[in-house]
Amino acid sequence: MKTFVKDIMVTEFDTIRSNAPVEEAIQMILHGKVRETGDKTASLMVLDKAMMFVGIITRADILYHLRPTFLNYGISGEEVSWTEQFGIAMKTLKEKEVCQLMSRNIVGASIDEHLMVILDRMVKNKYHRLPVLKGGKPIGIVYISDIYFHFFS
Secondary structure, eight states: OOOBHHHHOBSOOOEEETTSBHHHHHHHHHTOOBOTTSOBOOEEEEEOTTSOEEEEEEHHHHHHHHSOGGGGGTOOOTTSOHHHHHHHHHHHHHTSBGGGTSBOOOOOBOTTSBHHHHHHHHHHHTOSEEEEEETTEEEEEEEHHHHHHHHHO
16 A cells, blocks of 8 residues: 555645634534545644644543533532633633644644555544644644545545
């Protein structure tokens, strides 16, 4: 098999600036495109002022930060007014910037890497997507769902 990143990467992808409000990321993901595989936008590549890749923000990142912080300390929350807590959490979340929620330190791919090498990296790290970078700037993205679609369709 001679399939490389350049053969499967998607070159149309959504980006957002690291200092953008989380509300903007929420709306972009909520109203995102549907790809050929039927998958909907679930993440955005995060760029700095120089348009360099600095991270990814996903639905899971956003939902994680919607949770009240007291849940991090093992408090069950059974006696909590969830309606009130949800309102507070939503307000706090929307006041943050994307850089405060995004996943960092993501190892990107280059266009000439073999697809099996990328698959191995993605599976071992439980990545659903991997940015394709050239000189630190995003030029594409590889989705695990697209690899699956490529192998089995």
